[in-house]
Every structure is written in structure tokens, then in C-alpha cells.
Amino acid sequence: MLQKISSRQHQILEYLLESRNGLSVDELAKALDISRTGVQQHFVVLERDGYIRKSTLNKTAGRPVTIYVITDKGNNYFPKQYAWFSELILSDLQQEIGPERFNAYMQKLGSKLADKLRGKFEGKNLNERVDELAIVMTDLGFQVKVDMESETESPNMEAYNCIYHDLAQKHHEICAFDLALMSSLLDKEVEQLSCMAKGDCNCSFRVK
Structure with missing residues (x-):
């Protein structure tokens, strides 16, 4: 940072x-x-x-x-504007391969990033993995908060910003990248409860 x-x-x-x-x-x-x-x-x-x-x-x-x-x-230090170029690439890719394969491609990218980060998570229990994941998400640019759901005692993670908000509004499949990254690193299924790109106040995730 x-x-x-x-x-x-x-x-x-x-x-x-x-x-x-x-x-x-x-x-x-x-x-x-x-x-x-x-x-x-x-x-x-x-x-x-x-x-x-x-x-x-x-x-x-x-x-x-x-x-x-x-x-x-x-x-x-000086700001870079890559959003327009990313939008051009993603729109062309989605047209070329279709929505289903595009969604699968986003999942594959999330899993590939997880493979590079996996060493930080090895040998840790779930709560330690969640804490490590919060650090990873913060390094990526997210403002995140972790808490425990009282009824299910499942870890929840909330992000109060979206680092690719404009892109995600046009390509909701990008959320599949986050879910694949989280699920792979935690070795648990992760459910998305809310999404800023779809009009919610934050992006929230529950670890099942």
C-alpha cells in the first residue's frame, strides 16, 4: 500500500x-x-x-x-486508468466464449491466484485461515471486516468497497473470481449473501 x-x-x-x-x-x-x-x-x-x-x-x-x-x-504513485481497457477485454472475451464459459473462466482465475497464495494458509485452522484471507483481501484493496454469525457460528466477511465495481456492474461473473479465491484458500464452500454491483450496501460472504 x-x-x-x-x-x-x-x-x-x-x-x-x-x-x-x-x-x-x-x-x-x-x-x-x-x-x-x-x-x-x-x-x-x-x-x-x-x-x-x-x-x-x-x-x-x-x-x-x-x-x-x-x-x-x-x-x-500516480493514478492509472485501466478500467476502460479491462472492460474492452472482458466484453470481447464474453462474446467469444459465451456467458457460461466466461463464468467458469473467472472461477479458474480465482483458483489460480489461490494456488499462488496457498503456502500462507497451510497448517492453519479455519479461523486462522479466515484471518489470513482478510489480510489477502486488504492487500488486494478491499476494506474488510470479519465477524462470527451468532446463530450458525459461521465466519462472515464483509467488504465495504469493490475494487472493480464498474466492471462488476457490467459483468456479474467477476464475483465468481472472489468466490473461487475464498473457497480455495479456506478449503470451504463460501456463499455470497450480498453484492454491491447488484445494488447492495456491501459485499458479504458466509463460510459454510
Whole structure:
């Protein structure tokens, strides 16, 4: 998860994004009209959090100059818009293979991701698996809460956001991805009780 940065640090990343060969402290101090010390203080935070890194520029005359370049994490700080492209791919795929196979394909994708994460769940009981699943879902971008259903004593998981809400509204089959992922990792059948893409307040799941 990306850490929050200040408006000044955001400016620094913008300059470094435009200057992919990197900039020195003096160059940024001049561009931002602040002191070298001020720039260095921001650099300490940005470098610590992995947004920038040091590099060296060999000048023809004089000693080499330390410059700073933006990292992949710094580049990813700026928002990306993939929804339109994903919608194009999913719509074409659904047309090509039909609704039933499309739903099965979403299930297969969920199971494939579960296979990559399975090592974190091995040797754990159900409650520990549910807690681990909550961590996985949070890492994926969901805001989740886990509780125990009083009547059945079954674990419930509620997500208060949908990380692909616009896509799921057009392709409800995407929910099959979540169900396959959860069921595979918990080694239990998971039932979806509500869905934000269908107008509900949250997405809730019960472990059977």
C-alpha cells in the first residue's frame, strides 16, 4: 500500500517523473524555489519510503554529482486508468466464449491466484485461515471486516468497497473470481449473501 505524501513531495515526484534521467538537489531547489535543506529533508522521506533512489551523474569536469531518480513505486504513485481497457477485454472475451464459459473462466482465475497464495494458509485452522484471507483481501484493496454469525457460528466477511465495481456492474461473473479465491484458500464452500454491483450496501460472504 502506498504511503501518503505531502503536496511538496508530490511536486518533487512530478518533476522526477518528467526528468527520467534524474535531478540533483540544487536543480530541484531552484525549480521549487526552496532551500537545499528543504529538498534534502523531503528526499530523506521519499527515499526511505521507496519512491526515489540515488544515482550518480559523471560530469566531464569536476566531481560526480549525486542525482535522484523516481522508482517504479514512485511512478505507480500516480493514478492509472485501466478500467476502460479491462472492460474492452472482458466484453470481447464474453462474446467469444459465451456467458457460461466466461463464468467458469473467472472461477479458474480465482483458483489460480489461490494456488499462488496457498503456502500462507497451510497448517492453519479455519479461523486462522479466515484471518489470513482478510489480510489477502486488504492487500488486494478491499476494506474488510470479519465477524462470527451468532446463530450458525459461521465466519462472515464483509467488504465495504469493490475494487472493480464498474466492471462488476457490467459483468456479474467477476464475483465468481472472489468466490473461487475464498473457497480455495479456506478449503470451504463460501456463499455470497450480498453484492454491491447488484445494488447492495456491501459485499458479504458466509463460510459454510
